[in-house]
Amino acid sequence: MSDHPSAGAELIIRTDRPANGGEAVGRVDGRVVFVRGAVPGELVRVRITDDRQKSFARAEMIEIVEASPHRIESRCDAARHGAGCCDLGFIEVGHSRDLKGQILVDALGRIGRFGPADLDAAGVGSGVVADLGDDGTHWRVRTRLGVDADGRAGMHAFHGSAIVTGHRCAAPESGMLDDLDALTVAPGADLIVVADRDGRRHITELAAPKQPARRHRGGARGRTQSARRRRDAPRGRRVVEGDAIATHRVGDRVWRIPVAGFWQAHGAAPTVYARTVVELLGAAGLPGRTGDTVAWDLYGGAGVLGAALLDGAAAAGLGEFTAVHVVETDADAVAVATEAFAGDDRLTVHHGEVAALVGGLPAPDVVVLDPPRTGAGPAVIDAVADADPSAIVHVGCDVGRFARDLALFAEHGYRPREIRAFDAFPLTHHVEAIACLVPARGL
Numbered sequence: 001m002s003d004h005p006s007a008g009a010e011l012i013i014r015t016d017r018p019a020n021g022g023e024a025v026g027r028v029d030g031r032v033v034f035v036r037g038a039v040p041g042e043l044v045r046v047r048i049t050d051d052r053q054k055s056f057a058r059a060e061m062i063e064i065v066e067a068s069p070h071r072i073e074s075r076c077d078a079a080r081h082g083a084g085c086c087d088l089g090f091i092e093v094g095h096s097r098d099l100k101g102q103i104l105v106d107a108l109g110r111i112g113r114f115g116p117a118d119l120d121a122a123g124v125g126s127g128v129v130a131d132l133g134d135d136g137t138h139w140r141v142r143t144r145l146g147v148d149a150d151g152r153a154g155m156h157a158f159h160g161s162a163i164v165t166g167h168r169c170a171a172p173e174s175g176m177l178d179d180l181d182a183l184t185v186a187p188g189a190d191l192i193v194v195a196d197r198d199g200r201r202h203i204t205e206l207a208a209p210k211q212p213a214r215r216h217r218g219g220a221r222g223r224t225q226s227a228r229r230r231r232d233a234p235r236g237r238r239v240v241e242g243d244a245i246a247t248h249r250v251g252d253r254v255w256r257i258p259v260a261g262f263w264q265a266h267g268a269a270p271t272v273y274a275r276t277v278v279e280l281l282g283a284a285g286l287p288g289r290t291g292d293t294v295a296w297d298l299y300g301g302a303g304v305l306g307a308a309l310l311d312g313a314a315a316a317g318l319g320e321f322t323a324v325h326v327v328e329t330d331a332d333a334v335a336v337a338t339e340a341f342a343g344d345d346r347l348t349v350h351h352g353e354v355a356a357l358v359g360g361l362p363a364p365d366v367v368v369l370d371p372p373r374t375g376a377g378p379a380v381i382d383a384v385a386d387a388d389p390s391a392i393v394h395v396g397c398d399v400g401r402f403a404r405d406l407a408l409f410a411e412h413g414y415r416p417r418e419i420r421a422f423d424a425f426p427l428t429h430h431v432e433a434i435a436c437l438v439p440a441r442g443l
């Protein structure tokens with residue numbers, strides 16, 4: 001008979017470490033139990049909610065038997081009422097950053113297969129996650145809300161398709177969500193709300209998904225994935241307030257981004273990432289002062305990181321880049337980049353999939369990759385490594401995929417020279433990491 005705790009069983013367990021999804025991890029008879037809502041170190045009474053896997057179970061917390069000194073009342077009213085936004089809002093923000101550092105170091109060790117000496121040498125061994133100048137709240141300049149059947153806007157619930165209305169999320173900049181009830185918006189729609197750098201608010205409505213919600217067997221996780229697929233399908237857009245285009249600034253450059261298009265959620269993130277990419281390359285001394293110097297900015301969006309290479313290299317003591325190739329699938333982002341760099345023939349924008357286009361680009365000295373949450377994966381990493389750049393800067397917003405991608409690069413002989421981590425999504429379990437990789441012979 002299995003000693004695995006079955007769904008519905010109640011037990012008391014001591015959690016001991018954080019998991020990548022924001023849960024605390026405990027053990028029962030040697031098996032892992034993921035507990036959402038617990039702070040690592042707490043003794044909690046839980047109920048098993050998912051026992052389908054052999055090696056682990058999931059549980060909900062029903063009582064805190066011994067609370068962590070780092071537990072606070074969640075700073076996010078919406079999360080307290082079931083929204084999926086600030087899932088770590090009940091942990092002191094400084095401690096949540098320490099926990100994210102532990103998650104990163106654990107992923108780099110377990111998935112990336114880097115030893116403590118490698119991580120110490122890359123400056124990440126102690127798991128420092130830097131803040132972006134906020135206290136955990138009011139950092140978001142771009143957020144997505146759902147609209148319920150009565151036309152009221154709110155945060156999406158943690159699982160499934162419910163909308164949590166009447167309770168504010170702690171993350172958006174002050175004033176960003178004021179007076180939304182006065183707007184007339186369509187039930188089932190989503191609203192993208194953006195605060196631009198000139199202090200203006202823009203709201204674009206994405207029409208309700210055409211595809212109806214389907215029944216499926218995947219449990220809570222399956223429902224969430226299905227809701228996400230419906231959400232991400234192409235949808236009609238309507239400007240509800242402000243303009244269809246929001247103006248953002250990074251350094252001296254201006255970016256005119258469609259409100260529904262990609263832009264970093266944290267107001268400080270584009271500037272910090274742009275500076276970090278150049279600093280990491282500067283510390284590595286790459287590229288040196290040679291003649292033609294080519295960079296790739298893969299998954300480049302509107303070309304913010306490519307612009308950083310063009311604008312910042314000289315100040316970092318680097319040779320100047322003479323050509324930067326941005327590769328991006330999203331037509332809106334490609335149009336923005338094309339407009340932003342009109343008249344500057346150092347930067348070329350390529351519209352399409354990285355995997356399809358990367359083989360046709362001129363040989364690079366430096367490659368910057370900033371893939372979506374799924375990471376770059378083996379095919380792209382093989383192609384980048386085969387192009388033999390002197391340095392690679394890899395940006396990741398999911399520590400598991402980031403560690404996997406770094407392990408794939410290591411198989412090609414690229415080792416982390418330096419890794420930095422940022423709390424770009426405060427009060428959530430997400431963390432952004434940026435690594436500078438160089439051929440092992442260059443370390």
Ligand SMILES: C[S@@+](CC[C@H](N)C(=O)[O-])C[C@H]1O[C@@H](n2cnc3c(N)ncnc32)[C@H](O)[C@@H]1O
Nearest residue numbers: 262299300301328329330352353354370371372
């Ligand atoms: C994390 S964002 C980074 C954007 C940009 N580096 C920035 O900082 O603004 C990832 C970008 O990759 C694009 N993307 C996703 N999959 C892609 C693919 N297979 N090929 C090219 N671009 C892709 C997305 O449209 C998005 O703009």
